[in-house]
Amino acid sequence: MRLFAKFFLYATIIISVALLLSGYLLIAFSHESAINREVDRALNQFQHDRFTVQASIISNAELFLDGTPHSVLHRLSSELSGMTAFFDEDKQIIFSDLPTDFSLLNEISHTANTMEFQMIGAATYIIVGGIITQNDITIYLLSATDITTVITQRDQMTQSFSTIYFATLLISMAMILILSAFITKPINKMNKAAAGIAQGQYQQRLGISRGDEIGELSKSFNLMADAVEEKIYQLQENARQKEDFVANFAHELKTPLTSVIGYADMIYQKNLPLDHIKDAAWYILNEGLRLEALSLKLMDLIVLNRQDFVLEEMDAQELFLDIAGSLKPMLDDKNVSLNPDIQPAYIKVEYDLFKTMMFNIIDNSVKAGCKNIEISGMYSENTYSIRLTDDGQGIPPSELTRITEAFYTVDKSRSRRQHGAGLGLALVARIADIHGSNLSISSQENEGTTVKIELGCDVYE
Numbered sequence: 001m002r003l004f005a006k007f008f009l010y011a012t013i014i015i016s017v018a019l020l021l022s023g024y025l026l027i028a029f030s031h032e033s034a035i036n037r038e039v040d041r042a043l044n045q046f047q048h049d050r051f052t053v054q055a056s057i058i059s060n061a062e063l064f065l066d067g068t069p070h071s072v073l074h075r076l077s078s079e080l081s082g083m084t085a086f087f088d089e090d091k092q093i094i095f096s097d098l099p100t101d102f103s104l105l106n107e108i109s110h111t112a113n114t115m116e117f118q119m120i121g122a123a124t125y126i127i128v129g130g131i132i133t134q135n136d137i138t139i140y141l142l143s144a145t146d147i148t149t150v151i152t153q154r155d156q157m158t159q160s161f162s163t164i165y166f167a168t169l170l171i172s173m174a175m176i177l178i179l180s181a182f183i184t185k186p187i188n189k190m191n192k193a194a195a196g197i198a199q200g201q202y203q204q205r206l207g208i209s210r211g212d213e214i215g216e217l218s219k220s221f222n223l224m225a226d227a228v229e230e231k232i233y234q235l236q237e238n239a240r241q242k243e244d245f246v247a248n249f250a251h252e253l254k255t256p257l258t259s260v261i262g263y264a265d266m267i268y269q270k271n272l273p274l275d276h277i278k279d280a281a282w283y284i285l286n287e288g289l290r291l292e293a294l295s296l297k298l299m300d301l302i303v304l305n306r307q308d309f310v311l312e313e314m315d316a317q318e319l320f321l322d323i324a325g326s327l328k329p330m331l332d333d334k335n336v337s338l339n340p341d342i343q344p345a346y347i348k349v350e351y352d353l354f355k356t357m358m359f360n361i362i363d364n365s366v367k368a369g370c371k372n373i374e375i376s377g378m379y380s381e382n383t384y385s386i387r388l389t390d391d392g393q394g395i396p397p398s399e400l401t402r403i404t405e406a407f408y409t410v411d412k413s414r415s416r417r418q419h420g421a422g423l424g425l426a427l428v429a430r431i432a433d434i435h436g437s438n439l440s441i442s443s444q445e446n447e448g449t450t451v452k453i454e455l456g457c458d459v460y461e
Helices: 003-059 061-065 070-077 103-107 148-198 213-269 274-303 316-334 351-367 412-417 424-434
Strands: 083-087 093-096 114-120 123-134 137-146 312-315 337-342 346-349 372-380 383-390 440-444 448-458
Touching: 003 061, 003 070, 003 114, 003 123, 003 137, 003 148, 061 070, 070 083, 070 093, 103 114, 103 123, 103 137, 123 148, 148 213, 213 274, 213 316, 274 316, 274 351, 312 316, 316 337, 316 346, 316 351, 316 372, 346 351, 351 372, 351 383, 351 424, 351 448
Parallel strands: 337 372
Antiparallel strands: 083 093, 083 137, 114 123, 123 137, 312 346, 346 448, 372 383, 383 448, 440 448
C-alpha cells in the first residue's frame, strides 16, 4: 500500500474512532446527568407526596381507623404528582392508577425508600416506594414519575450526533485527502528524482525549501545526489583517462616500432659492417628502453594528470641527431628528407616525452604528404626556439583552432587510410605545456605547415 493511501486510511480511522468515542461519552454523560436529575426530582416528589399523605391521615384518622380510607386516598391521588398506588399494612391494594405488577412492594423496607425504572406502555417511569406510618396506621405508597422526555432526548441526541458524525467524517476525509497529497507530494518528487538518478540523470535535484523534516530530507537528498554525480563523474573521468592512455600508448607505439622494425630488417636483410650493425642495434635498444619508460610516463601524464616531470639539460644537437636516427627507417620508407639545423645549446627537456612530441609533429608532416622537413634550433635570450617546417598539404585556417583537440582530424578519409586517430597533436600540446611552452602552429593550404616550440636553455661556454 502506498504511503498516501496509508496516511489517508490511518488518519480516517483515528478520526472516526475519536469522533465515535467522544460522541458516545458526551451522550452517555449527558444522559446520565439527566437521569440523576430525574431521580432526585422523583425522590423529592415522593417526599412531598409522603408528607401530603401523612397530613391526610392526621386529618382523616377516623376514616382510616374505620377501615374506609379508599375514598380519601382516591381524592388524595389527584393532589399528588404523577400516578400513585396505596396499599394497607398487609400489602393489599387500597387504590391505584398504576398499570404495573407492584413487584417493588417486596423490596420496600422500613428503613429506606425503594426505587426502580419501569416501562409502562411506551413511557418510562421511575417508581419510588416507601412505608408511611402515622397514628398507628401503616400505608405503602408507590409514586411514578414519567421520564420519557429524558429517554426521547437521548434518542434525539443520538440521531443528531449521527448526522453530525457522518458530515464531520466526510469533511475530515476531504481535508485528510488534501493533507495527504500535500505531505506526500515532496516524497513523490524525491521518488521521481531518485528514479531519474537511477536512469543516469545525475543532475536531478529537489527544489523543496521547507523548515520541517521533509525539507531536511530534501537537503540530504540533494547532498547525496551531488556526491553521486561527483562520484559518477570521477568514474567516467577515470574510464576516459584509461581509454585515452590506451589510445595514446597504442598511437605512440607506431613510430618507435617502425624504427625497431626498420633497423631489425636492415640487419636481417643486408650484410652490414660491424659498426653499422652496432648503430642499428643501439637504436633498437634505445627505442625499446624508451617505450618501456614511455608507458609509465604516459600513465602519469594521462591517467594521473601529472605535470611535475623533471626536466634535464641535454645537448640539443645530440638530441636531434638521436631523433633523426630513430626516424630514419620511416623517413626513408616515405622518401622524406629531414634537414636539421641545430645551434649548440643545452635545452631543458624530459627525454622520453620530448622525443614523443617531436615524433608526433614529424609524423603529422609525413602524413600531410611532405617531401622535405626543415628543423631549426636557435638560441635567443635564454630561450631556445625550435621551428619545424614542412612542404605538405597544409591546414585550412578554419581548422587551426581545433587541431589540438583529441580525436580531431582535418582530413578524416586520409587519417583512416594512414591509421590516424587524431591523438598526436593533442598529446603534443600537453607535452609542450609540461615543458613550459605553447604550441604555435601556422599553415597555408598546399604550401606547408610550421610548428614552433620555445624551451628554456643554456648556451655552450
